[in-house]
Amino acid sequence: MPRIRPGRIVAWTLLFIGGVIMVTPLLFMLSTSLKDASQVYDLRVIPEAPTLDNYIEILSDGRFTRWFVNSMIVAVVVTLSNVFFDSLVGYTLAKFRFRGRYFVFIAILSTLMIPTEMLVLPWYLMASQFGWLDSYWGIMFPGMMTAFGTFLMKQFFEGVPDDFLEAARIDGLNEFTIWWKIAMPLVTPALSALAIFTFLGNWTAFFWPLIVTTSADLYTLPVGLSSFAVEQSIQWEKIMTGASIATLPTLIIFLFLQRYIVRGVMLAGLKG
């Protein structure tokens, strides 16, 4: 048997503890969603009398499906927008030399230092003046492009060798097509990461959607779920059921995109 080094044991132990800390709340969420109201404060992981009643109740409640769809629309549109615009701007900043390039980059980057809480007021005033309050566009517009995404994509595009782009230029592609057909496929790992971050961030966004929406029809899932908590008494089993269902899309997205993150195709076409 190969000797196991002590360092490995420490690493595994730490990973195990980390894993337990991460997974326990998830397990409790699932477990609580399978309990009825009387068992909620019984802390057993496996419920005494598991029931799907909560799921049936929630899924047959039209409001929940509406919120789910709202969240999906917001998260998908914002994710696509970020993947498109962040990478377009990141590519331009990484691969073109023009006057003021550095200034533009610093200006974009400096917005990262402003906390969301500070931006909410100007966003609100802007949305109000443009008549975007209580609309999908109102929820989405602040996140359509992010400084973080632009920065991430710029860093990745800088790693794309110029030879690829020059070869394409000689083959007759225009600059937009070079970005779309050559550069983008070479940064799929970064695009996947950006897509996952953006989707998760928007799927779970609470603060801004809460502020900008007033009608229950436009609530996103987190806002809607929180209304469960305050409507009557706190219904933990309903909240946990909603949260369990809400977790599914993020899991699916992650499972679908993670292979692109792992696969580093970048250098295969160069010397090797």
Next chain:
Amino acid sequence: MATIELNGLIKRYGQTTVVHGIDLSIQDGEFVVLVGPSGCGKSTTLRMIAGLEEISGGEIRIGGRVVNDFQPKDRNIAMVFQNYAIYPHMTVADNIAFGLYRSKLSKSQKRQRVEQVAEMLGLSQLLERRPSALSGGQRQRVAIGRAMVRDPAAFLFDEPLSNLDAQLRTQMRIEIKRLHHRLGTTSVFVTHDQVEAMTMADRIVVMRDGRILQVGTPLELYEKPIDVFTARFIGSPTMNLLPARLRDGGADLAVGGSVQVPSASATTSDILVGARPQDLVPTAAGSQGLTVSGTVAVVETLGSETLVYIESAGQTVIGSAPGRQIPRIGDHLTLHAPLERLYYFDKVTEKALAAQ
């Protein structure tokens, strides 16, 4: 196919001039190699021809048309890069077909073209593979295929063989040469390797510090280098250069002895006498020519010949002995080169003395 003309071509980056107004005329179908040490401006020149670098002055003509302001895609040239630059997310077939991106051929005609090119380059079995599943030589062939498929006016090669191992490099060298014979397309090839330059070129352009030093056939450059730099750069091992002082009808060598010098004009009396190692062989000293004696310091056996490094008056001189005749280290050896195989340079200007 086309001629390429460079007239007073200049490239500046800010205050620094990297190409100082070069003039060069490349004939239709010619294979021209730009050679020189790194930083000599050869790649920049090639990139200016391709349109990948803007020019700061002068004129570039391809097929008679001034292309200064043309985009790379409008110059009808094809380029092969040092790093191959074949797209990793596309198959070999797609990569080659990419050369036809702007072509108006139908899909089936394109496919046919790709297959023809693949056949020519021995890639037919690999068309559905991705670059990650190819060897270095195969990848370079795909890159050449992408360049060939379009039937361009000229091929530009930017050190395409530098990433290959020695054996593969020799093989690709031959293949590129053979393709050139078959297609007859004007080609400009950049390399820092003088062996590549000598073996492939119809004409070699030797560059240094952004200037053209000499243009000529490989043999012209080998036989009549115009200065010390070209003399040392072309030929391997490098030419021996022995300091000497002119006197009436001859020159006294610093390593001892004297040598006849044909009537020549030097700015000072200090000159350099050059002899290629292949011409400097261990024989009985002749009456005329260069004779150097010394102690054997290093012996390199190559099989076909043996390179002998002798120490003579503090200077290392390289000679060659026939393959089977291997001197021992420490032996005293006399090397001799005939008069007609000697080169003479002005030590100050480093220019060749006009020999008669």
